[in-house]
Amino acid sequence: ILFVAPEQLDDIDRFRFLLSLPVSLIVIDEAHCISTWGHDFRPSYRQIVQLIQKLEQINPDLKVLGLTATANHKTELDIKQQLTTTKAVQVQRATMDRPNIELTTLHVCGLAEKLALIAKYVADLAGDGLIYCATRENTEIVAEFCQKKNIRTIAYHAGIEAEQKRKLQTNFIKGEYKVIAATNALGMGIDKPDLRFIIHFDFPGSITAYYQEIGRVGRDGLAAKAVLLFDEQDIKIQQHFINSAQPQIE
Structure with a gap:
C-alpha cells in the first residue's frame, strides 16, 4: 500500500x-x-x-x-x-442521516455567554469532544478558559508547528485531553471513533462545512451531541473570510 x-x-x-x-x-x-x-x-x-x-x-x-x-x-x-477515463463511473450513494447525533442550536449574545455555556456543556457531557472556532484567537481563548475550569484542553490551529500538531492529535486520540479547541485546520485528519460531542463556538462557513465537522462525532454508532452556539455577530467573521478570498479590483 x-x-x-x-x-x-x-x-x-x-x-x-x-x-x-x-x-x-x-x-x-x-x-x-x-x-x-x-x-x-x-x-x-x-x-x-x-x-x-x-x-x-x-x-x-x-x-x-x-x-x-x-x-x-x-x-x-x-x-x-x-x-471518467476509459470506463464509466458507477455511483453508490448512502444516506447522509446520522440518527445517533443529537443536534442543538443555542442563540447567544457575546463572548461571555458563549464561554459560560461551554463551561456548562463540557462539564455535563460525557466523553471527549471538539470545540470548533472560526479564528486562532478564539481557540486560544477557549482552551485557556477551559484549563482554568480544570478541563484538560488544548488549542489547535494553523499557527502551530506541524510536528507539534501531530503530537497534539496523537495525545488527544490517546485520551490525554478531554477537549481540543480547533479551527478547521484540524480538517479531515482527526479520526477518533468515540468522540461524544462537537461544539461550534462560532458558526461554520457553510452547511457543507457544518455537516463535515459534526461528522467527526459518534463514528462508533453510539449517541453523540452536536451543539451550535449562534451569535448573529459571527456573520462578520465569515463575511471577512469571504472578502479576503476575493481578488482586489485595481
Whole structure:
C-alpha cells in the first residue's frame, strides 16, 4: 500500500516507478476535493486523473474508488466527469442521516455567554469532544478558559508547528485531553471513533462545512451531541473570510 498526498503528484515524474508495478486499485479519499464545485477544492487532486490515465495504459483493468461524505449532486457529476477515463463511473450513494447525533442550536449574545455555556456543556457531557472556532484567537481563548475550569484542553490551529500538531492529535486520540479547541485546520485528519460531542463556538462557513465537522462525532454508532452556539455577530467573521478570498479590483 502506498499513501500519497495529492500535492506530491505535482511532481508526477517522481512516481514514474509505479508504471513498472502491478497497480490494481487507486483509492481517492475526500474525492469532493477534485471538483471545483466541492466545498474544499484542491487543484492538486486533478493530478490524480493524469496518474490514472498513465496507469490505465499499463493495466486496462485498473480500478478506481472515490470516497466522500459531502458531495452534493453537482459535485457528484463533476467528480464523475473528472474520473471518467476509459470506463464509466458507477455511483453508490448512502444516506447522509446520522440518527445517533443529537443536534442543538443555542442563540447567544457575546463572548461571555458563549464561554459560560461551554463551561456548562463540557462539564455535563460525557466523553471527549471538539470545540470548533472560526479564528486562532478564539481557540486560544477557549482552551485557556477551559484549563482554568480544570478541563484538560488544548488549542489547535494553523499557527502551530506541524510536528507539534501531530503530537497534539496523537495525545488527544490517546485520551490525554478531554477537549481540543480547533479551527478547521484540524480538517479531515482527526479520526477518533468515540468522540461524544462537537461544539461550534462560532458558526461554520457553510452547511457543507457544518455537516463535515459534526461528522467527526459518534463514528462508533453510539449517541453523540452536536451543539451550535449562534451569535448573529459571527456573520462578520465569515463575511471577512469571504472578502479576503476575493481578488482586489485595481
